[in-house]
Amino acid sequence: xxxxxxxxxxxxxxxxxxxxxxxxxxxxxxxxxxxxxMAERIRAKxxxxxYMPSQAGRALRxxxxxxxxxxxxxxxxxxxxxxxxxxxxxxxxAGYGVxxxxxxGDVATQTRAIEQLQDRGVDGIVIVPRRGTRIADIGSxxxxxxxxxxPGNTVSADHWQGGRLVAQHLLDLGHRNLxxxxxxxxxxxxxxxxxxxxxxxxxxAQFSVLWIEDHEARHGKGCIxxxxxxxxxxxxxxxAVSDLHALRALTELQxxxxxxxxxxxxxxxxxxxxxTAITPALTTxxxxxxxxxxxxxxxxxxxxxxxxxxSQKREHVGxxxxxxxxxxxxxxxxxxPMELILRQTSGPVPSKPTxxxxxxxxx
Amino acid sequence: xxxxxxxxxxxxxxxxxxxxxxxxxxxxxxxxxxxxxMAERIRAKxxxxxYMPSQAGRALRxxxxxxxxxxxxxxxxxxxxxxxxxxxxxxxxAGYGVxxxxxxGDVATQTRAIEQLQDRGVDGIVIVPRRGTRIADIGSxxxxxxxxxxPGNTVSADHWQGGRLVAQHLLDLGHRNLxxxxxxxxxxxxxxxxxxxxxxxxxxAQFSVLWIEDHEARHGKGCIxxxxxxxxxxxxxxxAVSDLHALRALTELQxxxxxxxxxxxxxxxxxxxxxTAITPALTTxxxxxxxxxxxxxxxxxxxxxxxxxxSQKREHVGxxxxxxxxxxxxxxxxxxPMELILRQTSGPVPSKPTxxxxxxxxx
DNA sequence: CGAACGTGATTAAACGTTTAATCCGATCGA
DNA sequence: TCGATCGGATTAAACGTTTAATCACGTTCG
Numbered sequence: 001x002x003x004x005x006x007x008x009x010x011x012x013x014x015x016x017x018x019x020x021x022x023x024x025x026x027x028x029x030x031x032x033x034x035x036x037x038m039a040e041r042i043r044a045k046x047x048x049x050x051y052m053p054s055q056a057g058r059a060l061r062x063x064x065x066x067x068x069x070x071x072x073x074x075x076x077x078x079x080x081x082x083x084x085x086x087x088x089x090x091x092x093x094a095g096y097g098v099x100x101x102x103x104x105g106d107v108a109t110q111t112r113a114i115e116q117l118q119d120r121g122v123d124g125i126v127i128v129p130r131r132g133t134r135i136a137d138i139g140s141x142x143x144x145x146x147x148x149x150x151p152g153n154t155v156s157a158d159h160w161q162g163g164r165l166v167a168q169h170l171l172d173l174g175h176r177n178l179x180x181x182x183x184x185x186x187x188x189x190x191x192x193x194x195x196x197x198x199x200x201x202x203x204x205a206q207f208s209v210l211w212i213e214d215h216e217a218r219h220g221k222g223c224i225x226x227x228x229x230x231x232x233x234x235x236x237x238x239x240a241v242s243d244l245h246a247l248r249a250l251t252e253l254q255x256x257x258x259x260x261x262x263x264x265x266x267x268x269x270x271x272x273x274x275x276t277a278i279t280p281a282l283t284t285x286x287x288x289x290x291x292x293x294x295x296x297x298x299x300x301x302x303x304x305x306x307x308x309x310x311s312q313k314r315e316h317v318g319x320x321x322x323x324x325x326x327x328x329x330x331x332x333x334x335x336x337p338m339e340l341i342l343r344q345t346s347g348p349v350p351s352k353p354t355x356x357x358x359x360x361x362x363x
Numbered sequence: 364x365x366x367x368x369x370x371x372x373x374x375x376x377x378x379x380x381x382x383x384x385x386x387x388x389x390x391x392x393x394x395x396x397x398x399x400x401m402a403e404r405i406r407a408k409x410x411x412x413x414y415m416p417s418q419a420g421r422a423l424r425x426x427x428x429x430x431x432x433x434x435x436x437x438x439x440x441x442x443x444x445x446x447x448x449x450x451x452x453x454x455x456x457a458g459y460g461v462x463x464x465x466x467x468g469d470v471a472t473q474t475r476a477i478e479q480l481q482d483r484g485v486d487g488i489v490i491v492p493r494r495g496t497r498i499a500d501i502g503s504x505x506x507x508x509x510x511x512x513x514p515g516n517t518v519s520a521d522h523w524q525g526g527r528l529v530a531q532h533l534l535d536l537g538h539r540n541l542x543x544x545x546x547x548x549x550x551x552x553x554x555x556x557x558x559x560x561x562x563x564x565x566x567x568a569q570f571s572v573l574w575i576e577d578h579e580a581r582h583g584k585g586c587i588x589x590x591x592x593x594x595x596x597x598x599x600x601x602x603a604v605s606d607l608h609a610l611r612a613l614t615e616l617q618x619x620x621x622x623x624x625x626x627x628x629x630x631x632x633x634x635x636x637x638x639t640a641i642t643p644a645l646t647t648x649x650x651x652x653x654x655x656x657x658x659x660x661x662x663x664x665x666x667x668x669x670x671x672x673x674s675q676k677r678e679h680v681g682x683x684x685x686x687x688x689x690x691x692x693x694x695x696x697x698x699x700p701m702e703l704i705l706r707q708t709s710g711p712v713p714s715k716p717t718x719x720x721x722x723x724x725x726x
Numbered sequence: 727c728g729a730a731c732g733t734g735a736t737t738a739a740a741c742g743t744t745t746a747a748t749c750c751g752a753t754c755g756a
Numbered sequence: 757t758c759g760a761t762c763g764g765a766t767t768a769a770a771c772g773t774t775t776a777a778t779c780a781c782g783t784t785c786g
Contacts, residue, residue, distance in 0.1 A: 009742060020766050025744060032745080033764055052482045056422035057742030060771045065419065067462070067483075075448035078441065078636050085438035088465050097462050097483050099430070102451050119415045120430075120460050222639060244640055247610075252642040254617035273441050274637075276585060277607055279615040372772060383736050388774060395775080396734055420772030423741045 008049040017045055028053075059121065068300065069117030071101040071110065073130040078244060078272055083145070086293035087126055094297050096123070107133055114138055124300040131187040141303035143296040147188035148335040153303075155295045155334040157287040159189050162338030163196020166239055166267050166285050169340055171205060174349035175237040175265060178207040179230050181249060182241045185211055193241045193269060212245060225249065228256040231264050236349045243268035243275050243284055250278070250345060261347030271341055280344030291336045299332055371412040380408055391416075422484065430460045431663065432480030434473065436493040438465040441607060441635050446508070449656035450489055457660050459486070470496055477501055487663040494550040504666035506659040510551035511698045516666075518658045518697040520650040522552050525701030526559020529602055529630050529648050532703055534568060537712035538600040538628060541570040542593050544612060545604045548574055556604045556632060575608060588612065591619040594627050599712045606631035606638050606647055613641070613708060624710030634704055643707030654699045662695055 014021040019038070026032030027042040034042075045051075059065045068091050072080055084100070091098045101117055103110035107130055117125055124141035135144055135152060144154045170178060180197055182190045194209060201207050216223060227238060227249055238253070240246035246268030250260055258264050260280060268275065268284040275282035377384040382401070389395030390405040397405075408414075422428045431454050435443055447463070454461045464480055466473035470493055480488055487504035498507055498515060507517045533541060543560055545553045557572060564570050579586060590601065590612055601616070603609040609631030613623055621627050623643060631638065631647040638645040 010744095011742080021743080022745075022767080023765060026765090029744085033762090035764060038764080054423070054742050055482070055484045056419055056426075056428065057771090058744075059419035060417070060423045060742080060773085061744045063419075063771075075451065076444045076636055078444065080447075081439045081441065081443050084443075084447070084463060085465055088438065088463055092479075097479075099460050100447060100451055100463055102448055116455075116460075119418070121418045222644065224642065244637055247637060248640045248642065251614065251617065254614065255623070255642050257620075260618070273439055274607055274610060277611045279587065279611065279618050281585065373774095374772080384773080385737080385775080386735060389735090392774085396732095398734060401734080417772050420741090421774075423743085423771085424773045424775085426741075 007054070008051045009054065010051075013042065013045050013049065013051060017041060064123055064304075065121045066095060067097045067099055067120075067122050068297070069099050069101060069114070069120075069122040069125040071103060071113050071117065071125060071127050073103050073110070073128055074105045075100070075102045079270055081273070082270075082287070082289045083128060083293070086289035087297065089290065090293040090297040093294075094301050096297070096301070103130055105130060123304045126296055126300060131184070131189070141300055141307060143300040143303075145292060145296055147192045148333060149188050149192060153299060153332060155292055155299060155332070156189075156336070157292060157338050158335040159192035159338070160196035160199070161335075162269065162285040162287075162340075163193040163198075164200050165196075165338060165340045166269075166283075167197040167200035169283075169342075169346065170237045170239060170265060170267065171200065173237075173265065173346060176205045176349070177234045178205065178237045178239055179227070179235045180207055180209045180239050180241070181225075181245045182209060182211050183245060184213045190241045197239060225252055227252050228258060231256075231258050235264070237265040237267070237346075239267045241269050243270045243272040243282060246282055246284065246345075247274075247278070250282070260345050263350055265346040265349075267346055276343070283343045283346035284341050286339045286341050288336050288339065295334050295336070299334075370417070371414045372417065373414075376405065376408050376412065376414060380404060427486055427667075428484045429458060430462055430483075430485050431660070432462050432464055432477070432483075432485040432488040434464045434466060434476050434480065434488060434490045436466055436473070436491055437468045438463070442633055444636070445633075445650070445652045446491060446656070449652035450660065452653065453656040453660040457664050459660070459664070466493055468493060486667045489659055489663060494547065494552070504663055504670060506663040506666075508655060508659055510555045511696060512551050512555060516662060516695060518655055518662060518695070519552075519699070520655060520701050521698040522555035522701070523559035523562070524698075525632065525648040525650075525703075526556040526561075527563050528559075528701060528703045529632075529646075530560040530563035532646075532705075532709065533600045533602060533628060533630065534563065536600075536628065536709060539568045539712070540597045541568065541600045541602055542590070542598045543570055543572045543602050543604070544588075544608045545572060545574050546608060547576045553604045560602060588615055590615050591621060594619075594621050598627070600628040600630070600709075602630045604632050606633045606635040606645060609645055609647065609708075610637075610641070613645070623708050626713055628709040628712075630709055639706070646706045646709035647704050649702045649704050651699050651702065658697050658699070662697075 010021045010024050014024045023034060023038065024042050027034045027039040028046060055066065070084065070087050072083065088098050099117060099120060099122055101113035103113050110130055110133065114125060118138070118140055122140065124143070125138070126143050126145065127135055128145045129135055129150070135142060142153060144150060144152055145156055146154060147156050147159055148154065150156070178201065180194055182194055185191060198207070210225065212225070215225060225248065231253065238249045240249055246266050250266045253260055253264060253266065260266055266282070268282050271284045271286040275284050373384045373387050377387045386397060386401065387405050390397045390402040391409060418429065433447065433450055435446065451461050462480060462483060462485055464476035466476050473493055473496065477488060481501070481503055485503065487506070489506050489508065490498055491508045492498055492513070498505060505516060507513060507515055508519055509517055510519050510522050511517065513519070541564065543557055545557055548554060561570070573588065575588070578588060588611065594616065601612045603612055609629050613629045616623055616627060616629065623629055629645070631645050634647045634649040638647050
């Protein structure tokens with residue numbers, strides 16, 4: 001069991017079998033004209049030696065690195081693991097590696113991150129843009145994951161439909177007085193979710209919207225949201241646009257003596273990992289990240305294959321390439337349905353008016 | 364403002380200035396013998412053209428890709444964002460890109476992920492091993508982030524000291540009856556944390572340990588932990604080895620009518636992003652991931668520089684290279700102190716025996 | 727004054743792969 | 757039987773960079 005001493009290269013296989021390197025390359029790629037018998041022997045030898053092509057050599061020749069860049073608004077975002085994992089799987093399945101980059105929430109850093117990825121020679125970039133940002137035309141193939149209301153080559157979850165889902169669920173449970181909790185109206189995603197919810201809450205259902213950043217701007221960061229009072233005023237369901245806010249609501253209510261789901265229901269969005277780890281487990285709306293990532297990567301690879309490698313003598317220019325040679329973003333708009341995950345924080349509206357213990361909490 | 368048409372290459376700068384490509388390369392690298400005047404002109408031209416060297420060409424020649432691999436036990440792990448972000452920063456500062464790989468919790472996948480990274484030509488690998496796994500000698504330079512009790516070239520937080528920190532804090536608050544909550548005793552990290560706590564809890568303080576996986580094996584996954592009963596039996600502090608478990612404990616206690624921190628204290632580990640978003644905010648122990656990542660990357664780059672590129676004719680073998688030519692892992696063991704973050708879930712032990720509302724919760 | 731030296735630049739090879747162009751026989755059709 | 761065709765393999769160039777070896781030339785020293 002001698003450990004692999006040197007990375008075997010094409011010429012080694014070639015000389016060992018008495019053929020040329022080109023033949024070996026062709027055989028392994030299944031491209032040129034190689035006899036089936038020869039091809040078989042070559043594949044066998046390659047397997048025996050544990051041959052793996054040098055990405056560097058290949059990249060240099062083909063102009064393709066087989067690597068995608070993933071730029072995120074903020075790696076520390078709790079949703080990030082889901083995204084990264086899904087993209088990594090999808091990319092890996094498509095034969096690509098994933099290089100990560102962090103915009104650290106900063107829009108300047110975001111463009112810098114993109115440039116750095118390009119310098120590293122990525123073939124394409126998946127961007128989850130900082131909220132409110134639009135991705136201008138950069139030189140590389142790009143796929144954006146955001147919300148369907150983002151223009152450009154976008155794939156995303158159908159946040160609007162997700163909003164409808166959860167609102168309908170609460171309606172079905174009998175709730176008629178809801179509080180929608182969001183963080184910041186600038187976010188396309190949050191707006192879509194809220195919009196979806198609103199679109200269902202017509203007729204005799206009433207609701208109001210609490211934007212946390214507004215509230216904190218007035219009362220200080222990390223302040224109490226005052227949900228207990230809301231509950232006393234008759235709100236029986238708290239629908240947050242993110243599990244994070246749902247968690248905040250849940251703990252604030254529980255700490256104030258409001259029983260969930262007996263006295264009030266709480267729902268979230270995103271199905272973060274810990275949403276089953278809390279008691280009661282959180283009712284939420286799940287993004288099918290696997291599908292989203294798959295579509296994003298598929299769109300990206302399509303773009304990559306369509307565009308000629310950057311520095312290639314193009315003799316007879318195809319009728320599809322633009323003047324600049326940039327890939328024509330086909331601007332596909334795909335949206336993937338979300339799924340309601342029923343757990344324990346949502347329940348039927350209480351029959352009698354909720355009995356909330358008197359005030360007197362410190363802070 | 365003509366957009367960069369083609370990626371400029373060395374020879375373009377060279378011909379434009381009437382010198383050879385080698386001189387340009389030397390000037391930009393600051394290596395060979397180039398007159399300061401010439402170097403300046405070259406740098407200016409390079410900047411003007413926005414020249415960026417082709418990683419492919421460089422990698423092929425030097426055998427170095429300037430990319431590190433990051434292998435994680437499970438990308439979906441909530442701690443992952445912190446780790447990934449820190450590693451990405453550190454690597455970026457050191458001039459490296461970061462390629463991610465997911466072991467999906469599976470040990471077989473872990474080795475496969477490592478191999479894939481190697482095939483992609485990474486210069487070194489940072490591994491956060493699946494719990495209980497030992498990283499055997501793979502061909503590449505490796506840095507492991509786990510716990511100090513892991514053998515090999517490791518850097519990690521000082522989980523033991525972190526345990527001491529939080530236990531001492533609870534002692535100082537007057538708690539004498541604690542429940543330590545862990546998930547699985549196989550984890551080095553969790554063991555260290557528990558061990559550190561235990562080491563402080565001597566004398567008249569009593570405690571017991573609850574391993575969640577054991578408990579769930581008996582009562583079903585996601586079951587109630589029975590903390591209310593513990594509280595009634597006199598436990599006043601619940602110290603979890605992870606914020607995740609702390610959150611579970613907190614919500615279970617709150618839902619059962621136990622006031623935190625008035626009736627009981629709860630503490631966690633890791634300072635996950637949402638730990639300030641809950642009410643009351645979670646007292647926890649923070650890992651200095653930035654420093655850990657920095658040290659891991661530093662150790663890795665040192666190893667990389669020390670080891671000769673894989674396929675280089677080594678004529679006069681240095682006296683340091685081993686027979687196999689593998690990098691001699693110097694097996695540094697660095698541990699970075701943790702920091703106690705005081706928030707609202709920990710408070711003084713209640714003066715009178717805790718008044719817990721009667722049982723009667725529905726599951 | 728010739729040899730040694732130092733400085734600044736050039737030449738050429740090499741990294742490992744892909745691919746267009748080419749070559750060599752053998753087979754086939756006319 | 758000759759030319760065209762085709763299958764199967766080879767040759768050679770190219771991708772963009774780095775670097776050891778070399779060169780030209782002016783200076784300095786013995």
